[in-house]
Amino acid sequence: MDREHTRSLLEQVAAGTLTVDEAVERLRLEPFEDLGFAKVDHHRHLRQGTAEVIYGAGKTPEQIIAIADAMRRQGEGTILITRLSQEAADKVGAVHPLDYHPMGRIGIVGRMPEIDGIGTIVVASGGTSDMMVAEEAALTAQALGNEVLRLYDVGVAGIHRTLSHAKELMEARVVISVAGMEGALTSVLGGLVDCPVIGVPTSVGYGAAFGGLSALLSMLNACASGVSVVNIDNGFGAGYLASRINHMEGKR
Amino acid sequence: MDREHTRSLLEQVAAGTLTVDEAVERLRLEPFEDLGFAKVDHHRHLRQGTAEVIYGAGKTPEQIIAIADAMRRQGEGTILITRLSQEAADKVGAVHPLDYHPMGRIGIVGRMPEIDGIGTIVVASGGTSDMMVAEEAALTAQALGNEVLRLYDVGVAGIHRTLSHAKELMEARVVISVAGMEGALTSVLGGLVDCPVIGVPTSVGYGAAFGGLSALLSMLNACASGVSVVNIDNGFGAGYLASRINHMEGKR
Amino acid sequence: MDREHTRSLLEQVAAGTLTVDEAVERLRLEPFEDLGFAKVDHHRHLRQGTAEVIYGAGKTPEQIIAIADAMRRQGEGTILITRLSQEAADKVGAVHPLDYHPMGRIGIVGRMPEIDGIGTIVVASGGTSDMMVAEEAALTAQALGNEVLRLYDVGVAGIHRTLSHAKELMEARVVISVAGMEGALTSVLGGLVDCPVIGVPTSVGYGAAFGGLSALLSMLNACASGVSVVNIDNGFGAGYLASRINHMEGKR
Amino acid sequence: MDREHTRSLLEQVAAGTLTVDEAVERLRLEPFEDLGFAKVDHHRHLRQGTAEVIYGAGKTPEQIIAIADAMRRQGEGTILITRLSQEAADKVGAVHPLDYHPMGRIGIVGRMPEIDGIGTIVVASGGTSDMMVAEEAALTAQALGNEVLRLYDVGVAGIHRTLSHAKELMEARVVISVAGMEGALTSVLGGLVDCPVIGVPTSVGYGAAFGGLSALLSMLNACASGVSVVNIDNGFGAGYLASRINHMEGKR
Amino acid sequence: MDREHTRSLLEQVAAGTLTVDEAVERLRLEPFEDLGFAKVDHHRHLRQGTAEVIYGAGKTPEQIIAIADAMRRQGEGTILITRLSQEAADKVGAVHPLDYHPMGRIGIVGRMPEIDGIGTIVVASGGTSDMMVAEEAALTAQALGNEVLRLYDVGVAGIHRTLSHAKELMEARVVISVAGMEGALTSVLGGLVDCPVIGVPTSVGYGAAFGGLSALLSMLNACASGVSVVNIDNGFGAGYLASRINHMEGKR
Amino acid sequence: MDREHTRSLLEQVAAGTLTVDEAVERLRLEPFEDLGFAKVDHHRHLRQGTAEVIYGAGKTPEQIIAIADAMRRQGEGTILITRLSQEAADKVGAVHPLDYHPMGRIGIVGRMPEIDGIGTIVVASGGTSDMMVAEEAALTAQALGNEVLRLYDVGVAGIHRTLSHAKELMEARVVISVAGMEGALTSVLGGLVDCPVIGVPTSVGYGAAFGGLSALLSMLNACASGVSVVNIDNGFGAGYLASRINHMEGKR
């Protein structure tokens, strides 16, 4: 519990306006929330005014519908559902007003939020095969209130195409670099821009790609200059982290 | 080349104050820098007013001395040397004014820069054995102009100690979580704070720690909520990225 | 053969009440059971008064039905069938009185045994996706005569929820910690409680979870303080070991 | 904080015998200890009456001496130092009354504690090469107050030697099975005894032993019947867990 | 070409009964067979009087039928078809006289050969789940003319069952030890018998069995005493090698 | 931009026939193509007069049809489609004149190009199971204008068959060695021929073949003498590289 809340509670006890029993009970029931933990339930309530998130993988359509139901009853304007299959989307869409994006396997219940992020998040990838993960990242960032620029044709095997977007890349506030196979895009972008670069290895590829291991190791070894990495295929995690950075206020 | 520079050059050609030959030569000699690449040499010149960096591993003391020489002649006030052994430090310190930190294997030539980062970077670790990597991260961030708070006793095996620092953690602008063995600290911190968390797996441990692989995988699998990861033992990379985020300005 | 049994047999031979041939035959037929091996068939007959176990994976419903038949004819009151699919359960249930738990893929033929374990076994997990394995552990422990407390919402990404169950956890006699992805729950619980903690890594996750490898390594590296680990997804093994510990008598 | 302590504190506030400020401060300073966490510092204070533990790896002799100093000033009668090299032992022994066991790399400062464990812990291994890890387990268990029986010649390649100790094994309360290379001993013991078996894979071996990986995987796959596993070479962890189980009281 | 054949050919040239052109052509057409290579086509023609082998995996039923056709036209009495699915067996059986063994996925066209191996080959395994691979080994050995004794209930978790077959095991000429999961059976048998032991790791298991890797490593680390290993699930290879050893003649 | 183009552009500016604004715009729009990069779009336009390539994996038949449409409208005479399933081929073949090779999963739209490669490319493999990858390599090389000789029965387990083709192998300009399982063919060929050998490991095999890892490692370790390796199952890559080498002109 934070100091002010505790003090106020103790003053009520000292003043006799709160019984000892009631005070004990309050502390017992909310032992942690009251201790100043601002993030009562960080998984569900990411940011005021933006989206709630339901991780769709491993949930039945019925479970997703029920959770969305509860969220909407609590007045949530935007609910982001990740890893949502077309089949599940059809069922959820029959009950809730759903905007489904099959490429990123993302469903959005309700309206898209206002853009309140500070700058632009660039989502860059090298090929059509990485687009599923890239779209998961891009849609996540959008649903959390960010302006997103997609650059989906910047693979390093045609470096002139990468560089033809140098201006947009260098003006980004955060760059999400999505790449499978050898993951070299992230190294090039890390050397090109001044903002944080979030690498997302994908499981795209075959043979010695080993389900994303090659891209993952590649990106981890490029970490020296402002690059960090999330799990293989974790477009949501990258979009979420990018949004967090893009909402950080400057000096007060 | 950026548009304004190109226009000015072309206008000189149009005005006859620059010959075609001279203009061709300038474009040929600086084909990329002139195209608007602000980061002429991003590896060495990280930020105005903060530190230059020399990656010390694999360099002889003589090479380090020579590079530092050149940098100082160019007027650099602060030079950060990473992965610097005690032996090399002795030799460098005989020539340059060196402040050597053996725990982080970091040497700093010249004065520490003014703090110009926006908030505080917390470097958290769970045990004394991770301190080498944690200090590399902390000293890097300090040499780049950041206020750093070290929390080196917050391992999750004694979760009350982690939580007793909840306030400092929640007030951080960036958290660097340094952990070997099972790397669980990063998961807990990722759930505790609202700011970006940078996980640094360390090679500390034995047996099934497999040189940091266990901590690395653990952190990658905790990536959902604002956590990203750098290479095993890459304290410098984490400190550098944290500084980059901590220097981002807010809305204009 | 134990000494007393051998002596008695030899004395009968010496006394002429047992022929040499009969004695030879007895020793030949039961060479090992007679040597004092109490566990004639430990796989099938786990404990008097509790459940028999059939490992259902790789067995046809017909084979399971036949084995259960034989066990019931021998008077077994409780038969635990693990890794039992819904389809197989339908067929087994048509023949035997089966109570099927689809979440843990466990079927129980006959009555649940009386609780004869000494304390409470807590089965803790962090998310709905680990529930299949957690339920396998919990139902196994129950079928072997233990009181089980399920705590299925104690993932460390929301550490306050973990800690809100501190009292129950600290009063447990054995804690089974079921976790996929980064497996950090086991580290936190290992630091929180004084009783043995059995870690069960699960194959839940994607990308760098590598089918449970991440959680497995993570738990092995947390082994210092009363934690040990069973195979990935081995809920049965954890429940069985927990029951064994929970039935250990104290000082005589 | 536990309910009684909180109530007492609140009652003092209500009675005016404790000021609000003082109450706030107490809660702030001891937020977690007061919440009923019995294990204030579980890593150092393992059990009343037995040994304190210093993990010696990565600590200088000077650090070890200082920590032991502090512990002895607090009145600790027995201090167990693990992973202690002969060189460090020489230095520690010059200052503290040290009993050093080079085979297990264990040093004990002070007197061995009384045996207060309930039964016998058997430490079994198959060859002389695993003895370092086996001794670490055995000495840890002894320093924590347990009677320990060492069976160091029971490798399964000579199964008759394993079985010639069947009686001792079957009378154990906990069995620690230490094995490198193929780790088969643990499977055999797991089938032989009724008590918990703790497998300790060792890094002994060459080639496809891969630093203990072979033994580790082998033991994890033997987990069905009361067997669990700790990290490679983690003799301390096994001895500590065995002691914990061996001190569990029976039904009240 | 062997010396005698070459001499005869050259003598015909010298005698003028063979033209130079014909001699050149013969040498060109059969450059290697003539050099004394007895094994013209070792893959198909394993031993006179026993079976021909068709590796069924990756072949269509039509291809198998055609190959068998050709073999039978060449007078083969026994054809062994491995990795033959039930579906393919149905089609092959409609054309050729096929004896299909679904457990070992083995089909035999024609009569079983006379037993001409010197001793008995024991195929040992620990559980029903390894039976597919064990049967592949056993049927291969039988089809190559060996007497085979199956011991399919000798898993080391019940060591008394293993040992109750000690006599049969010790009288074997070759032992094939088939085991998945931890593969400990091979270590125990290697210590028990005096004849060559061929370990066959199987992919049976889950989690940390890693598709047979655990059993494979385990068996390789048990290699000291007369044990060698074939590929995971390679029952055919073990049966074939065992037959080769079992047909070796003694001193002349 | 190349020097001549730049000079011409600047001269127009100097002459006043091109406004500064227009010159700026041209430089901005084509910053890289103009700099002398001959390979505007190397992925699509491999060689004049040979084939365009569509990587079919992960593309819908509709996408493939549309891309082929665009290519044919640009006048391409030959379009090579890789990783094309039978189902997709049926759809593409209904719209475009397609020659489909199911064994190599390759479709060719339009006419095969004239052979303009310098020598013969030998594609060697050891068994029928590697033929899919071998055919991908062979058809790719043919579609790029090379004469290809297929040697599909040269596995090293029957070394005489390998050697019976020694003449053809030694006359090749490039050898592509396709092998799964142990990949030994590449080592033998590398020692036999004087031309470059490109190893293609395949995912054929089971157990310890680990999806091609065994063959990959084997080939990498045979690299000393003119051998290099491409990704597992990457027949296209090998065929493409072989064609590149086979089209290299000699001394001018």
Add this chain to the structure above:
Amino acid sequence: MDREHTRSLLEQVAAGTLTVDEAVERLRLEPFEDLGFAKVDHHRHLRQGTAEVIYGAGKTPEQIIAIADAMRRQGEGTILITRLSQEAADKVGAVHPLDYHPMGRIGIVGRMPEIDGIGTIVVASGGTSDMMVAEEAALTAQALGNEVLRLYDVGVAGIHRTLSHAKELMEARVVISVAGMEGALTSVLGGLVDCPVIGVPTSVGYGAAFGGLSALLSMLNACASGVSVVNIDNGFGAGYLASRINHMEGKR
């Protein structure tokens, strides 16, 4: 105990010539040896008339000397010491009559045994770097009474050298194929000869040889035709197994 021994013992009891107490004691003291286990101590006493073996790795010279002492006092004529360093050999040689072979790190105390193996064991390897392991195999086989033919220049990169020894290889009774790096030699030999081939992968190589893993996997995938594999660098194991096969008698 075997039936005859048991009967004789019981008859003595029945006859009164053996007291019950004595009979009990005998059974207790020798519970397993008496059960017909011919191999009382198989590790030390490999074969009558040949060599005893001391595994030297991890033993001090003093321990080796003491063990050899005991063996010689028991009348052993030949003692084989494996993994014996030059330093240890110097010390052992000062006490015992030692013939030391530094290439194979093998020491032999006493006389070499008479050759009593049936045929010739060929030890083949491809290069000088594998000679340490090859010599360990060859000397082991010699010390166990076998005639050994060394072929140390038959690497497959020069296949004609391999084949120039075809006659010797094809006349061998057992072939030991020692190879590091890609291990292809074993595949070629497996296809060339009719006798059992024992593959010994070595840790020779660098980079993707991964300490012998490449050769190990390669050999395991060549197992179809009479090839089996022992652990990396396990020359002793191969020599021992080869000797076992080479001493097998034919039909009685």
Add this chain to the structure above:
Amino acid sequence: MDREHTRSLLEQVAAGTLTVDEAVERLRLEPFEDLGFAKVDHHRHLRQGTAEVIYGAGKTPEQIIAIADAMRRQGEGTILITRLSQEAADKVGAVHPLDYHPMGRIGIVGRMPEIDGIGTIVVASGGTSDMMVAEEAALTAQALGNEVLRLYDVGVAGIHRTLSHAKELMEARVVISVAGMEGALTSVLGGLVDCPVIGVPTSVGYGAAFGGLSALLSMLNACASGVSVVNIDNGFGAGYLASRINHMEGKR
């Protein structure tokens, strides 16, 4: 034996100028060389007029001196010694005229050969730490008669530096791309040039570089466009293969 040689030999037999015995003997003594194998000893005699090669790793200075002795007596003008340590070089240099290059661990005995390769081989790398391997490649190519251009500052983290060498890269006949850590350079170069690119992963890096595995996988996954890969740190292999390609003649 080639056809003409055989015919000539047979004709002598037919003419009676060669006895049958002599003909048999010739065929027996040179069974393979005579069969048309041009490469009698490809390892030692790489190309007329260029260098002989001694692989120095694992050889004593004395062995190297002896081999070089033999080569020089056979009239070799240039001998290339790879993996030669400074210590060994000192000893070799005392006997032979040695030019030692410590950076590439290469020694050259005798004169550098004339350049007879067709074009230029570019050896590109990204940092000073990869220079050892790059120099091994470059010196090997030079010693085999090639013109070599070193570009050692073209790492992709500063892509403008890579591109500033675009002209040299695009004019190369073969590019050797040497890179550790993430190996991204190879991908970029593969997209930039039209000639064959040989990737050499290096073991440079730490943590998740895993001894070169990261760079190796990265390069293998970039193989689509004219890129192939050799073993980790195998600079010699790359230089040798590049030389082979660079000496290939064009159309006759």
